[in-house]
Amino acid sequence: MRIVTNREMKEIDTWSMRTLGIAGTVLMENAGRGCVNVLEQYFNLENLKVLIICGKGNNGGDGFVIARHLQNRGAVVKIILSGKGKELRGDALINYKLAKKAHIDVHETIQYTTMKTIFNTFHPAVIVDALFGTGFTGAPRGMYYKLIEIMNRSDAFIFSVDIPSGINGDNGHFEKTCVVADATATMCLPKRGNYLYPGRAFCGDIYTVDIGIPYHLIDKGYPRVTTFEDIYRIMPLRPPDGNKGTFGHVLIIAGARGFSGAAAMAAISALKVGAGLVRLAAPEGIVDALESKLLEVVKVSLPQTTEETISTEAIDVLIPLMKRSDVVVIGPGITTHPETASFVFEILPKIKVPFIIDADALNCIAHNVQFFKKIKAPFILTPHPGEFSRLTHLTPQSINDNRIDLAPKFSKKFGGILVLKGAPTVIASPRAETYINPIGNSGLASAGSGDVLVGMIAGLCAQYVSLFDASRAGVFLHGLCAELAMEENNEYSLIASDLIDYIPQSIQYIMERKFVEEKSND
Structure with missing residues (x-):
């Protein structure tokens, strides 16, 4: 599904009204009804006490519609309007009047003490945050600041309309405070602020509500959010008469003294996603250690430097192996030793099959990014913000703030798929195809997690999945491993080797379409 900026969503709304002739009141009605449908997935609405906090814009208008539909389904509803009804305009005013005619209890006030009294006497089970919406910028002040704080201190379930109030819909940032929601229903298409941090952390569960604009007319272009259905379609077939040649050969060039774990985790992860054969080429001094860790991986001893990193003499050993491989990985744990860096610059132009440049190989190339122009075969880059900073000379903070736009820009500049x-x-191609991965947790932020990821991407590439799709699927499955692990683990204790244990479950979850079953049971 496409993800949009505030401006793009406003343009879609205006276009749908002027060109398609869909009335704004119809869009607002569909939005409010859709929000109530989401709430019904969490609660029996009969006699449920719901307090709706409405602002004076269209977000508040959605809140008035929500109130009517909740009332129709048996809920006990009160509304706090942060202002006066006479200040409302357009569709919000129409739905305010409808709420009044439906005899819904509407409290029009800007007095914090009055609002606090309503909270303390009504004791809502659910608070609907329809205060600001996606267009809000700056810091909530005065009464608004206090109102958000009292919502956050409440024990009620908080449901935000479009985006938690206080969060910028374009970048996910907030100033001073914002609503901390348990669930958020975003209208028509998700907004960038729903998925960019810190905003994503405050949205809770995210739902996209169909407001009646035909999706086939608007759900085109990039960036997009990767979905479970996308990954189901990407997963390679497993013909029953297949052999290890059918499922592809991976060559991983990795490791150094003290970094054998990176090599090992990348290799086993490639096998776990279905690669037919994995060769792990590493400095000869660490091969014995790898032999004891990896029974199923073919080990290749490489000439090494005195510090037991890969030597330039390894190129002659690797060239025939690369010719027999479907995909090559270079970088995990190889260090940036000067001779190893020379090895990286010498070998990359000689690779004729698709390959992935990861970790220390990226750090080596960062000293000369013009080198990418010498690469002939299709490739994937997998930098974290620190590595990307070294490649681009941008700060990690600016990278995180602008990652959706930077990924396609530098994918085109470097000439390869960028993860x-x-x-x-964010996964991007030189053609500006851009996907945002929505799944995962902080347990992924630990040493070795990236080694598991690059192995998973390589294993999918070996099975003749395109580099772009293998990147999307590898990232998604990697994040799904972290989420599935939470049933028996936690985000503090999750380590990279735990992720490998959950690769089979993540694939099974996709192939058995358990995501459909879970959605139907919500």
């Missing part, structure tokens, strides 16, 4: 890791990870 910009982080929260959220």
Whole structure:
């Protein structure tokens, strides 16, 4: 599904009214009804006490519609309007008048003491945040600041309309305070602020409400949010008469003294996603250690430096192996030793099959990014913000703030698929195809997690999934591993090797379409 800026969503709303002839009141009615449908997934609405906090704009108008539909389904509803009804305009005013005619209890006030009294006497089970919406910028002040704080201190379930009030819909930022929601229903299409941090952390569960604009007319272009259905369609077939050649050969060039774990985790992860054969080429001094860790991986000893990193003499050993491989990975744990860096610059132009540049290989290239022009084969880059900073000379903060736009820009500049890791990870192609990964948790922020990811992407590439789709699927499955692990683990204790244990479950979850079953049971 496409993800939009505030301006893009406003343009879609205006276009739908002027060109398609869909009345604004119809869009607002559909939005409010859709929000109530989401709430019904959480609660039996009969006699449920719901307090709706309405602002004076269209977000508040959605709140008035929500109130009517909740009342129709048996809920006990009160509204706090942060102002006077006579200040409302357009569709919000129409729905305010309808709420009044429906005899819904509407309290029009800007007095914090009055609002606090309503909270303390009504004791709502649910608070609907329809205060600001996506267009809000700056810091909530005065009464608004206090109102948000009293919502957050409440024990009630908080449901935000479009985006938690106080969060900027374009970048996910907030100043001073914002609503902390348990669930958010975003209208028509998700907004960037729903998925960019810190905003994503305050949205809770995210739902997209169909407001009646035909999706086939607007759900085109990029960026997009990767969905479970996308990954189901990407997953490679497993013909029953297949063999290890059918499912592809991976060559992983990785490791150094003290970094054998990175090599090992990348190799086993490639096998776990279905690669037919994995060769792990590492400095000869660490191969014995790898032999004891990896029974199913073919080990290749490489000439090494005195510090037991990969030597330039390894190129002659690797060239015939690369010819027999479907995909090559280079970088996990190789260090930036000067001779190893020379090895990276010498070998990359010689690779003729698709390959992935990861970790220390990226750090080596950061000293000369013009080198990308010498690469002939299609490739994937997998930097985290620190590595991307070294490649681009941008600060990690600016990278995180602008990751959705930076990923396609530098994918085109460098000439390869770019997997910009982080929260959220963004996958982009030189053609500006851009996907945002919506799944994962902070447990992924630990040493070795990226080694698991690059192995998963490589294993999917080996099975003749395109580099772009393998990147999308690898990132998504990697995040799904972290989420599935929460049933028996926690975000504090999750380590990279735990992720490998959940690769089978993540694939099973997709292939058995358990995401459909969970959605129907909500």
